[in-house]
Amino acid sequence: MALETHVKAGVALPKGWVQSEQETINEFFEEKVPAALKERAARNPSISSKSCSASECLQYAKVLMQGMSIYLVDHQGCNSYTLICPELDRIIQFRAAELSTKAIDEAKQMYGDLVAGTTQHNDFVLPVYTYNILPGQLHVWQKVSRGSFPLAREKRTIIDLAIFIATASHFPHPKARYNARSWTECANAAVKRLEQNFSLRQIAPAVYTELASLRARLHLLDILPAVLTHVDLGGQNIFVDGDVGTLTGVIDFEEARTEAFGINIFTIYENHVGSMEDGHWSPYDMPAGQEHPGLSVSEVLTKAFWDALWASTAPGLGRRDFEEAVGVALRVGIINRYFVRGMLDEIDLAKRVHVISLDYAKEILLYLRDTRR
Structure with a gap:
C-alpha cells in the first residue's frame, strides 16, 4: 500500500532517494521480518503468525493514531519501518526486534528532552513503539x-x-x-x-x-x-x-x-x-x-x-x-x-x-x- 513521504519544507531529497528507501523497506518486510517472526515463534509457541506486511502495519498505525493522516518518514532505518502522524506529533515504528527500553529510559533521565518519550505497544505481531516528535530536522x-x-x-x-x-x-x-x-x-x-x-x-x-x-x-x-x-x-x-x-x-x-x-x-x-x-x-x-x-x-x-x-x-x-x-x-x-x-x-x-x-x-x-x- 503506497504512502506519501513526509518531508519538511525546504529539505531537498537526494537523487535516487525514493528508490533507495523502497529497497530498504522491501528488504525489511521480505527478509528481516520473516526471519524475526520465525525466531520469535520458535521461542514462544503462542506466536503463530509468520508474516506481516506494510499494509498491516499501516492499518495498525491508523488505529493507534485514531484515524489521523499517516506518512512515511523521510529516512527509513534498516531494521524498522517508521511512520509519522504530524497531527498528533507522534512517530510510529515497527521493528524486527524489541528495543532495549532500559537504555532509552536511562538516556531520558540523562538527557531530558533531547530523547523522545517512548511507549511500547504489545498487541501487534511485531514490536511497535510510538515516540514524541523531536523538534528540528x-x-x-x-x-x-x-x-x-x-x-x-x-x-x-x-x-x-x-x-x-x-x-x-x-x-x-x-x-x-x-x-x-x-x-x-x-x-x-x-x-x-x-x-x-x-x-x-x-x-x-x-x-x-x-x-x-x-x-x-x-x-x-x-x-x-x-x-x-x-x-x-x-x-x-x-x-x-x-x-x-x-x-x-x-x-x-x-x-x-x-x-x-x-x-x-x-x-x-x-x-x-x-x-x-x-x-x-x-x-x-x-x-x-x-x-x-x-x-x-x-x-x-x-x-x-x-x-x-x-x-x-x-x-x-x-x-x-x-x-x-x-x-x-x-x-x-x-x-x-x-x-x-x-x-x-x-x-x-x-x-x-x-x-x-x-x-x-x-x-x-x-x-x-x-x-x-
Whole structure:
C-alpha cells in the first residue's frame, strides 16, 4: 500500500532517494521480518503468525493514531519501518526486534528532552513503539557545501555533540556493567588479531602500525569511566535546528550500551569533521575564512569539539590526565566500526566492503595521527 513521504519544507531529497528507501523497506518486510517472526515463534509457541506486511502495519498505525493522516518518514532505518502522524506529533515504528527500553529510559533521565518519550505497544505481531516528535530536522538532510561551508552552524552542532558525549561522564556505571561482547572488553583480543593480520600489514602498513601500537596502551581504558554510550552519532540519528545548528534531539538508543568513555567519538570524525563521499573519507580541509586565518574548517571544528568536551566532563576527568586514554578509546571505536565484522584476520580487496571500510579507517586514523589526537 503506497504512502506519501513526509518531508519538511525546504529539505531537498537526494537523487535516487525514493528508490533507495523502497529497497530498504522491501528488504525489511521480505527478509528481516520473516526471519524475526520465525525466531520469535520458535521461542514462544503462542506466536503463530509468520508474516506481516506494510499494509498491516499501516492499518495498525491508523488505529493507534485514531484515524489521523499517516506518512512515511523521510529516512527509513534498516531494521524498522517508521511512520509519522504530524497531527498528533507522534512517530510510529515497527521493528524486527524489541528495543532495549532500559537504555532509552536511562538516556531520558540523562538527557531530558533531547530523547523522545517512548511507549511500547504489545498487541501487534511485531514490536511497535510510538515516540514524541523531536523538534528540528535530521542533520543528514542539512545542506553542507564545501564551497560555502556553514561553519557557524556546524560548529554549534559539534559543540553540542561534545557536551552530549561529556554528559555521560557524570553518570558512571560500575565496570561490571560491561557486556562480555562490549567493544571495551573485546579490545585486547581484537588488537591481538590485527597484529597477526599479515594482509593488513602488507596492504596498509601505516594503518597496521597505528593499530598495532595500541596494544601497549589498551590498559588506559581501565582508567576511563564506564558510561552509557550511543555508538552512532551520525547525521541520521541527530536532530538539529535547521538555522543555527543547535542539537535538538538524538534517536536510536536501542543499541546504546555501557562502554569506556569516549569510544563513540569516532562518529564525530566520520560525519562532522569530514565527510564520506564515493567510498572515501576526507576532512573539511578548505580555509575556514577571515575569522580563522590560516586554519581549515576541520581544524576549527576539531578544536571546538575537544575544547567543549573537556570543559563539560565530570569533575576529576581532566584533559591532562585522561586525554591519551580517550584517544585510545576513540581508536578502539574505529576498530569496531571497520574491522570487527570480517576484517580482523584478513583483508580481501576483492570484496568492495573491505576496500571501502579500509579506506575509511585509514583516512581517519592517519588524520588523527597527523593532528596528534
